[in-house]
Amino acid sequence: MKIADLLTETFSALLSNKIRSGLTILGIVIGIGSVIAMVAIGQGAQSSITSSIQSLGSNLLMVQPGMQRSIGSQVREQRGSSQTLTLADSKAIAENISSVKAVAPQVSSRSQVTAKGANTNTQVYGVTEEYASVRSVSVASGEFITAADDSNLAKAAVLGPTTAADLFGEDSDPIGQTVRINKIDFKVIGVTVSKGGSGMSNQDDVIYIPLATAQRFLTGNNYVGTINVEGVDSESLDQLSTDITDLLLERHKITDSTKADFSIMNQADIVSSMSAVTSQLTYLLAAIAGISLLVGGIGIMNMMLTTVTERTREIGLRKAIGAKRGDITIQFLSEAVTLTFTGGILGVALGWLAAYAVYKFAGVATSVSLISVILAFGVSAVIGIIFGYYPAVRAARMNPIEALRYE
Amino acid sequence: MIECKNITKTYKTGTIESQVLKGLSFKIDDGEFVAIIGPSGSGKSTLMHIIGMLDTPTSGEYLLDGRDVSKFNDDQLAEIRKSKIGFVFQSFNLLPRTTVLRNVCLPLVYAGVEKSQREKRAKESLAKAGLPEEYHTHSSNQLSGGQMQRVAIARALVNDPAIIFADEPTGNLDTKTGEIVLDTFGKLNEEHNHTIVLITHEREVAEYARRIITVRDGLIVDDLLNNDRRTSMNGDNSRPAKSKT
Numbered sequence: 001m002k003i004a005d006l007l008t009e010t011f012s013a014l015l016s017n018k019i020r021s022g023l024t025i026l027g028i029v030i031g032i033g034s035v036i037a038m039v040a041i042g043q044g045a046q047s048s049i050t051s052s053i054q055s056l057g058s059n060l061l062m063v064q065p066g067m068q069r070s071i072g073s074q075v076r077e078q079r080g081s082s083q084t085l086t087l088a089d090s091k092a093i094a095e096n097i098s099s100v101k102a103v104a105p106q107v108s109s110r111s112q113v114t115a116k117g118a119n120t121n122t123q124v125y126g127v128t129e130e131y132a133s134v135r136s137v138s139v140a141s142g143e144f145i146t147a148a149d150d151s152n153l154a155k156a157a158v159l160g161p162t163t164a165a166d167l168f169g170e171d172s173d174p175i176g177q178t179v180r181i182n183k184i185d186f187k188v189i190g191v192t193v194s195k196g197g198s199g200m201s202n203q204d205d206v207i208y209i210p211l212a213t214a215q216r217f218l219t220g221n222n223y224v225g226t227i228n229v230e231g232v233d234s235e236s237l238d239q240l241s242t243d244i245t246d247l248l249l250e251r252h253k254i255t256d257s258t259k260a261d262f263s264i265m266n267q268a269d270i271v272s273s274m275s276a277v278t279s280q281l282t283y284l285l286a287a288i289a290g291i292s293l294l295v296g297g298i299g300i301m302n303m304m305l306t307t308v309t310e311r312t313r314e315i316g317l318r319k320a321i322g323a324k325r326g327d328i329t330i331q332f333l334s335e336a337v338t339l340t341f342t343g344g345i346l347g348v349a350l351g352w353l354a355a356y357a358v359y360k361f362a363g364v365a366t367s368v369s370l371i372s373v374i375l376a377f378g379v380s381a382v383i384g385i386i387f388g389y390y391p392a393v394r395a396a397r398m399n400p401i402e403a404l405r406y407e
Numbered sequence: 408m409i410e411c412k413n414i415t416k417t418y419k420t421g422t423i424e425s426q427v428l429k430g431l432s433f434k435i436d437d438g439e440f441v442a443i444i445g446p447s448g449s450g451k452s453t454l455m456h457i458i459g460m461l462d463t464p465t466s467g468e469y470l471l472d473g474r475d476v477s478k479f480n481d482d483q484l485a486e487i488r489k490s491k492i493g494f495v496f497q498s499f500n501l502l503p504r505t506t507v508l509r510n511v512c513l514p515l516v517y518a519g520v521e522k523s524q525r526e527k528r529a530k531e532s533l534a535k536a537g538l539p540e541e542y543h544t545h546s547s548n549q550l551s552g553g554q555m556q557r558v559a560i561a562r563a564l565v566n567d568p569a570i571i572f573a574d575e576p577t578g579n580l581d582t583k584t585g586e587i588v589l590d591t592f593g594k595l596n597e598e599h600n601h602t603i604v605l606i607t608h609e610r611e612v613a614e615y616a617r618r619i620i621t622v623r624d625g626l627i628v629d630d631l632l633n634n635d636r637r638t639s640m641n642g643d644n645s646r647p648a649k650s651k652t
Binding site for chain 2: 001002004012016313314316317318319320321322324325327400401404
């Protein structure tokens with residue numbers, strides 16, 4: 001039997017019972033559609049979490065001061081609160097370790113900021129020129145803190161977009177205006193591009209000022225808060241982390257590494273632990289959707305078995321006029337696969353629409369990946385073959401005489 | 408040419424064996440019009456299934472054109488049926504909701520005939536079976552019984568088979584229509600020299616054939632030339648008998 005004839009036979013058989021074929025396809029459509037939509041939601045969540053972590057900067061290590069007990073005391077202070085890291089440490093990391101691309105030390109303090117009657121309480125970061133590249137901060141207008149600002153103790157400030165809106169109103173141009181931090185006037189030299197984030201961790205509600213200025217006027221000492229270190233690539237981050245630990249232990253004259261007065265956070269670790277959570281979520285959603293796909297497959301088998309019984313006489317006739325077992329098997333298999341494949345195509349469309357609707361109306365990021373579409377097609381074809389095979393073989397094995405006599 | 412030598416068929420149901428055919432031997436030459444007649448339970452249907460190659464005998468030899476086909480498997484039998492045999496059934500067995508032309512083309516699909524050829528051959532075949540062209544695009548379930556049987560005859564003819572088996576072809580038709588169908592067989596035999604084997608339990612139907620084999624209790628009890636051949640049109644009984652082999 002030729003392929004074209006097989007398709008003609010298949011379509012005319014399926015079209016001769018449109019409602020039943022349609023309902024059977026619907027089972028597969030819902031199965032495939034929900035798999036696509038669920039996986040899209042899971043992967044969307046994964047990529048939005050990953051990208052928000054990535055927006056902190058790439059290949060990033062954050063060296064933070066640790067807690068250190070004073071001799072004889074059992075009281076531990078908050079991690080990161082102690083003053084153990086200095087600009088000299090930061091310089092040493094930049095100079096002594098080869099796989100470092102850039103180092104950006106920072107200090108931070110929370111301050112009340114006022115401008116022309118408006119005021120807000122926000123995070124003020126003392127940063128250097130390198131901070132922009134290391135933490136992926138870019139300015140929307142004006143410019144970022146420069147090395148000259150730092151060495152001149154310039155009273156210059158770069159505002160996050162949220163802070164700018166709080167102090168100067170939406171759509172205003174704060175550049176050249178003055179903000180007052182800790183009773184000292186700063187001139188606004190730039191506004192950063194929005195990075196997103198909300199609530200406690202709003203990366204847009206910040207003010208950047210030169211590091212030296214911050215040390216002089218806000219913290220009043222020479223320590224730094226966090227040293228941001230950008231590695232050359234993600235593979236070398238672990239080694240880099242070890243190198244920095246060794247260097248700082250030596251500089252701080254600590255021999256026992258468990259008593260280190262600093263800690264290093266690896267951005268890759270955060271990303272991987274977060275994506276582990278979201279991929280678990282994706283698997284869970286896919287498994288639930290997979291069950292409905294299985295139910296759809298059983299629907300196919302049910303319909304094909306009914307069809308075989310119903311068309312017993314037709315099968316007998318086909319055999320009588322010369323159809324071989326293989327011809328009958330392939331015909332019924334082709335019907336089952338056509339049903340699932342049609343269901344697969346419609347299901348992908350439905351799943352994609354559902355994912356889009358979730359994005360549009362619930363605001364949850366979704367991403368329909370090519371892999372899941374290909375997988376859905378593959379799975380639907382395989383389901384057709386698996387659940388269509390038994391009915392097809394049953395049809396093919398029929399004795400033509402009994403089949404012809406079947407009432 | 409069909410040659411059967413001592414054909415038997417035994418069915419087993421559990422431990423009970425029943426021998427339906429008890430050793431039949433006969434020959435049917437090309438171009439013959441043979442009726443196999445017998446009451447129900449005589450084994451005539453089983454015999455037709457075996458010589459129609461829908462089934463194989465338990466023992467004995469069955470030579471089709473000199474080739475022993477009694478030990479063929481399913482697919483080999485299908486191959487022979489496809490090229491050499493046409494069936495006409497009591498209940499027509501047309502594909503429902505399918506046009507007349509497609510029904511007739513069906514054996515050609517399995518035979519792997521080119522699409523361009525199929526329709527032409529189907530139309531020729533329908534013309535031989537006597538179904539007017541206006542019905543060719545009708546759906547099979549819009550036809551009357553007699554028309555359906557003509558479609559079935561056309562379908563049996565379309566492969567140009569050596570032998571056409573008709574199993575109670577008039578069983579579902581009224582007398583008048585039945586006569587027309589039987590005349591069609593007569594004409595096919597006479598004008599196109601098709602070998603026809605007609606299975607029936609009715610004497611009047613069998614009398615349309617030129618030779619009547621009577622089967623009873625699994626044995627051939629009678630094998631006669633029918634010199635008083637019936638036709639519905641003119642009652643022409645003067646046809647010369649064909650010599651028996």
